[in-house]
Amino acid sequence: xxxxxxxxxxxxxxxxxxxxxxxxxxxxxxxxxxxxxxxxxxxxxxxxxxxxxxxxxxxxxxxxxxxxxxxxxxxxxxxxxxxxxxxxxxxxxxxxxxxxxxxxxxxxxxxxxxxxxxxxxxxxxxxxxxxxxxxxxxxxxxxxxxxxxxxxxxxxxxxxxxxxxxxxxxxxxxxxxxxxxxxxxxxxxxxxxxxx
Numbered sequence: 001x002x003x004x005x006x007x008x009x010x011x012x013x014x015x016x017x018x019x020x021x022x023x024x025x026x027x028x029x030x031x032x033x034x035x036x037x038x039x040x041x042x043x044x045x046x047x048x049x050x051x052x053x054x055x056x057x058x059x060x061x062x063x064x065x066x067x068x069x070x071x072x073x074x075x076x077x078x079x080x081x082x083x084x085x086x087x088x089x090x091x092x093x094x095x096x097x098x099x100x101x102x103x104x105x106x107x108x109x110x111x112x113x114x115x116x117x118x119x120x121x122x123x124x125x126x127x128x129x130x131x132x133x134x135x136x137x138x139x140x141x142x143x144x145x146x147x148x149x150x151x152x153x154x155x156x157x158x159x160x161x162x163x164x165x166x167x168x169x170x171x172x173x174x175x176x177x178x179x180x181x182x183x184x185x186x187x188x189x190x191x192x193x194x195x196x
Contacts, residue, residue: 001186005178006036011043011057011068018076018135025078025133033185034076034137035178038068040148045126052152061126061136063113064156071144071164073177076137077127079189084129094188095123095138098180103170112157120163121154142166142177 004021006014014036025032044056045063052065068074081087092108099106099115106115106122115123123140141149141164149162165172 001031001033001189003182004032004034006034008070009036009038011038011041014038014074014076015059018078021076022078022130022133022135025080026131029080031080031189032078033182034074034078035182036074036076037070037072037174038074040067040069040145042067042152049156054151059126059136061128063124063126065152066124066126066139066155067149067152067162068139069144069148071142071166071174073140073142073174073181074137075140075181075185077134079134080132081129081134082132084127084134087134088127090188091125091138091185094181094184095125095140097187098184102172102177102180103165103168105168112155112160114155116160117163117168119160120168121157121160122163122165122168124155140165140177140181142172142174 021032042054042056042065043059044065045059045061048064106117108115114121125138126136128135143166144164146162154160154162
């Protein structure tokens with residue numbers, strides 16, 4: 001697993017760089033994991049109905065609207081995924097293990113994909129697959145501006161609000177969460193680590 005750390009980066013710049021990493025993954029056959037966060041923006045997937053009242057950035061991932069902001073750990077996956085359903089299960093297994101240790105009351109909801117504490121969404125995910133390699137990933141709210149996140153219903157889900165680890169009483173740094181996510185993904189995918 002090759003790890004890329006980009007820090008705070010505008011969404012559009014990250015999207016362009018993700019395409020470059022995806023091309024590299026297609027060539028080298030490795031799994032490339034990207035950690036970053038974005039300045040405040042709202043992205044919409046291919047299932048988005050529109051009409052939000054906030055400026056949005058269209059993407060080719062699945063799902064509806066997602067808010068990104070500082071304090072959110074975004075993990076982008078350019079992983080070998082010849083069987084997307086198997087890849088998806090492995091990502092879910094990693095984050096289930098993360099939450100089991102960090103916030104046991106968080107649960108994955110198969111009917112409205114993501115992780116929730118009751119009706120409060122704490123992590124969103126959306127993927128695309130091209131040439132057998134995945135794109136996009138998982139956005140986990142660590143310590144975000146919830147007012148900004150709750151200007152829209154997360155993923156256009158009625159009765160759902162955004163939450164974060166901090167709002168749920170978990171005081172942890174972005175760096176600590178990144179290390180825990182990385183560890184969980186290594187365990188799920190059973191991969192050695194290279195850093196670039």
